[in-house]
Amino acid sequence: MVEWRPVRPIQVRIDSAALRHNLGAAKRRAPRSRIWAVVKANAYGHGLARAAAALAEADGLALIELEGAIELRRAGERRPILLMQGFFSPQELEPIAAHGLAVVVHDAEQIAILEKARLSRKIAVCAKLNTGMNRLGFGQGDLGEALGRLRSCAGEITLMTHFADADGKRGVRWQLERFETMTAGAKLPRSLANSAAILRFPETHADWVRPGIMLYGCSPFPDESAEKLELRPAMTLSSELIAVRKLGAGDSVGYGCTFTASEPMRVGVIACGYADGYPRHAPTGTPILVCGKRTRTLGRVAMDMLFADLSGIPEAAVGSPVILWGEGLSADDVAASAGTVSYELLCALSPRVPVTEVG
Numbered sequence: 299m300v301e302w303r304p305v306r307p308i309q310v311r312i313d314s315a316a317l318r319h320n321l322g323a324a325k326r327r328a329p330r331s332r333i334w335a336v337v338k339a340n341a342y343g344h345g346l347a348r349a350a351a352a353l354a355e356a357d358g359l360a361l362i363e364l365e366g367a368i369e370l371r372r373a374g375e376r377r378p379i380l381l382m383q384g385f386f387s388p389q390e391l392e393p394i395a396a397h398g399l400a401v402v403v404h405d406a407e408q409i410a411i412l413e414k415a416r417l418s419r420k421i422a423v424c425a426k427l428n429t430g431m432n433r434l435g436f437g438q439g440d441l442g443e444a445l446g447r448l449r450s451c452a453g454e455i456t457l458m459t460h461f462a463d464a465d466g467k468r469g470v471r472w473q474l475e476r477f478e479t480m481t482a483g484a485k486l487p488r489s490l491a492n493s494a495a496i497l498r499f500p501e502t503h504a505d506w507v508r509p510g511i512m513l514y515g516c517s518p519f520p521d522e523s524a525e526k527l528e529l530r531p532a533m534t535l536s537s538e539l540i541a542v543r544k545l546g547a548g549d550s551v552g553y554g555c556t557f558t559a560s561e562p563m564r565v566g567v568i569a570c571g572y573a574d575g576y577p578r579h580a581p582t583g584t585p586i587l588v589c590g591k592r593t594r595t596l597g598r599v600a601m602d603m604l605f606a607d608l609s610g611i612p613e614a615a616v617g618s619p620v621i622l623w624g625e626g627l628s629a630d631d632v633a634a635s636a637g638t639v640s641y642e643l644l645c646a647l648s649p650r651v652p653v654t655e656v657g
């Protein structure tokens with residue numbers, strides 16, 4: 299029989315031990331709060347069922363997609379599950395009630411739908427307050443009426459808001475003050491903090507925290523690394539060199555000839571492109587590991603391939619290991635070079651990349 303490679307060398311490794319470790323980090327930071335592990339967007343690309351299992355010590359799960367929530371329930375998930383964007387039409391309410399899901403309610407139209415519905419049981423809700431993000435939520439003027447109506451048509455009510463700049467210069471104080479003013483006197487559980495607020499602002503922790511990106515081992519902050527925060531990358535995207543070539547001065551690589559060698563050099567071609575989820579807008583100079591050594595990408599990322607500079611890596615040859623991001627190279631660094639955030643890289647991982655699980 300002829301020897302053959304069963305798969306293209308690209309793969310993604312999901313490390314359950316890293317997910318558990320990062321959840322532990324969230325718990326240590328917010329020891330008095332319950333944790334909704336945020337698993338939207340297929341658990342930031344890590345696989346919903348896999349992440350839910352690895353995050354078994356979280357008190358609840360929060361996501362956007364009703365299908366995902368139902369899939370979790372069908373697989374036997376019994377923890378609270380929160381739909382963080384609520385529902386979009388009345389037809390969703392019966393499955394939401396039947397599966398015992400909690401929903402965010404952010405405007406009066408949704409309350410009217412809840413009031414009209416004839417449901418098998420009442421639905422727990424998170425009333426979302428707009429404290430400055432100006433995306434979703436009740437304002438100061440309409441919260442009182444909303445809560446009054448929810449008290450008769452919904453189950454347990456939690457008060458919730460979301461921070462616009464917990465990772466940036468404005469911080470959280472301005473929104474926290476508005477939230478406290480708006481909710482003064484209401485004896486209801488509260489949920490405010492995303493990863494950035496969990497890590498930097500203990501005063502926001504309240505009854506439930508909602509960590510997302512930190513669970514996956516990336517930093518929410520542009521100015522503080524995941525490593526410094528003692529988070530471990532849960533996703534490692536790796537591949538191999540599938541060709542190595544020598545360029546002479548004046549030779550260029552790839553579409554658009556955007557990189558031209560100024561002197562003779564070796565370059566590697568890697569089986570990974572934007573159809574795998576690697577960002578096409580990552581420019582020449584984006585960090586990448588070849589044979590465990592940090593080097594840079596060259597030229598334009600194609601659909602199925604990209605280039606790396608092999609200067610200073612004489613041992614690099616066809617079959618040499620490459621890490622696009624993950625262990626040894628934070629997705630945060632790759633994202634920064636590509637003008638985006640690790641969130642986007644993780645959740646854009648393509649389903650064509652085979653997954654292996656460890657930990």
Ligand SMILES: *Cc1c(COP(=O)(O)O)cnc(C)c1O
Nearest residue numbers: 336382460492493508509510511
């Ligand atoms: C995505 C999301 C989170 C998690 O945010 P991270 O920055 O990933 O921690 C928390 N709350 C809401 C409402 C979200 O949409």
